[in-house]
Amino acid sequence: MLEKIWLSPPHLTGRELEYIKDAFDKNWVSPYGDNIDSFESKLESYFGVPDVALVNSGTSAIHLSLIVSGIGMGDEVIVPTLNFAGCINPILYQGAIPLFIDSEKDTWNIDPVIAEEVIVAKIKAGKKPKAIIAVHLFGTPCKINEIMALGNKYDIPVIEDAADAIGSTFDGKKTGTLGKLGIISFNGNKTITTSGGGALISSDPKLISLAKHLSNQARTLKPYYVHDAVGYNYMMSNILAGIGTAQMDILDERLKRRREIYSIYNSELSNISSLEFPEEIAGSHANRWLSSIIIKPPASRNLLYDHLASENIESRPVWNPMHLQPAYKDYPYYGNNVAKELFDTGLCLPSGSAMTDSQLGRVIESIKRYFK
Numbered sequence: 323m324l325e326k327i328w329l330s331p332p333h334l335t336g337r338e339l340e341y342i343k344d345a346f347d348k349n350w351v352s353p354y355g356d357n358i359d360s361f362e363s364k365l366e367s368y369f370g371v372p373d374v375a376l377v378n379s380g381t382s383a384i385h386l387s388l389i390v391s392g393i394g395m396g397d398e399v400i401v402p403t404l405n406f407a408g409c410i411n412p413i414l415y416q417g418a419i420p421l422f423i424d425s426e427k428d429t430w431n432i433d434p435v436i437a438e439e440v441i442v443a444k445i446k447a448g449k450k451p452k453a454i455i456a457v458h459l460f461g462t463p464c465k466i467n468e469i470m471a472l473g474n475k476y477d478i479p480v481i482e483d484a485a486d487a488i489g490s491t492f493d494g495k496k497t498g499t500l501g502k503l504g505i506i507s508f509n510g511n512k513t514i515t516t517s518g519g520g521a522l523i524s525s526d527p528k529l530i531s532l533a534k535h536l537s538n539q540a541r542t543l544k545p546y547y548v549h550d551a552v553g554y555n556y557m558m559s560n561i562l563a564g565i566g567t568a569q570m571d572i573l574d575e576r577l578k579r580r581r582e583i584y585s586i587y588n589s590e591l592s593n594i595s596s597l598e599f600p601e602e603i604a605g606s607h608a609n610r611w612l613s614s615i616i617i618k619p620p621a622s623r624n625l626l627y628d629h630l631a632s633e634n635i636e637s638r639p640v641w642n643p644m645h646l647q648p649a650y651k652d653y654p655y656y657g658n659n660v661a662k663e664l665f666d667t668g669l670c671l672p673s674g675s676a677m678t679d680s681q682l683g684r685v686i687e688s689i690k691r692y693f694k
């Protein structure tokens with residue numbers, strides 16, 4: 323059997339162990355310590371914000387972003403349907419209602435035109451949506467200027483789900499820093515990882531301070547236990563922050579390799595007429611976390627997926643839209659089936675920054691063979 327090529331495995335530097343050892347040596351095996359301080363400060367300078375909250379997942383970061391934005395029972399939240407469940411579940415934890423918006427074709431992300439139609443209709447009906455979550459799918463920035471314009475026009479806070487999009491930019495500005503709040507995921511499959519973890523970003527330190535408080539069971543500074551709100555156990559461990567500290571040092575290299583992988587796929591495969599490679603729109607710089615392409619019918623995405631799997635190459639269909647999921651199908655959906663079409667035809671190719679040129683060549687040859 324040929325060696326397995328994974329979709330997006332963790333890519334460690336080796337230096338992570340030094341920071342982990344430091345946590346062990348100092349016995350700071352808890353959510354406090356030097357690794358937490360240093361990972362936080364590296365993220366603060368990278369994103370140019372005064373403070374970030376480190377948490378145990380991107381999902382927790384989204385949950386906290388909703389709480390500090392005041393989202394509660396019965397509130398409605400505009401959110402793209404082409405999405406990952408980790409972005410939807412926190413809306414439901416709050417007893418709020420997701421309003422699923424279709425994708426637009428350029429970026430595959432939330433369609434700002436449909437989002438505005440829904441906002442206008444909801445305001446007319448007397449219930450303004452309380453937040454917009456803008457996702458940068460697979461690291462490709464959404465039309466964030468249009469979304470921010472909607473947020474400003476209708477006075478609705480925008481939360482950026484930049485779980486996939488560390489290092490992506492729009493008009494030169496980093497995704498995750500453009501909304502009122504932004505979140506990043508450090509899950510094992512992401513561009514950089516802490517094995518599991520996330521960060522909440524904002525230029526408003528008061529929001530981050532409240533999120534940090536809530537992530538620590540809303541414990542006040544009293545020496546005895548006084549909780550002033552319902553809190554959560556969402557803090558990141560100092561051990562995992564050690565992994566993140568080391569990973570931050572090589573972020574630029576990792577970002578460079580992900581984009582290089584996409585451009586090699588593009589230059590080697592875009593002459594296959596059944597394949598379509600999405601281009602960046604003006605102003606957009608995608609981190610290409612996952613190299614994602616369209617298999618144009620009558621060619622079959624599923625058959626290409628099976629073909630790659632038969633050669634021990636992991637690929638993954640583009641996300642299954644949320645409004646079609648058994649868990650969320652009863653919530654409203656607005657659109658024209660663009661997301662469903664992307665799901666039916668889209669495929670994410672192996673994109674890990676540790677992938678060697680020869681492994682990449684194997685994926686490319688396999689796809690060429692399939693279309694011969």
Ligand SMILES: Cc1ncc(COP(=O)(O)O)c(C=O)c1O
Pocket residue numbers: 379380381382405406408409457459483485486507508509519520
């Ligand atoms: C778009 C999006 N939002 C949220 C999440 C949730 O992040 P985490 O897995 O760190 O909880 C992910 C996934 O990893 C994601 O891809």
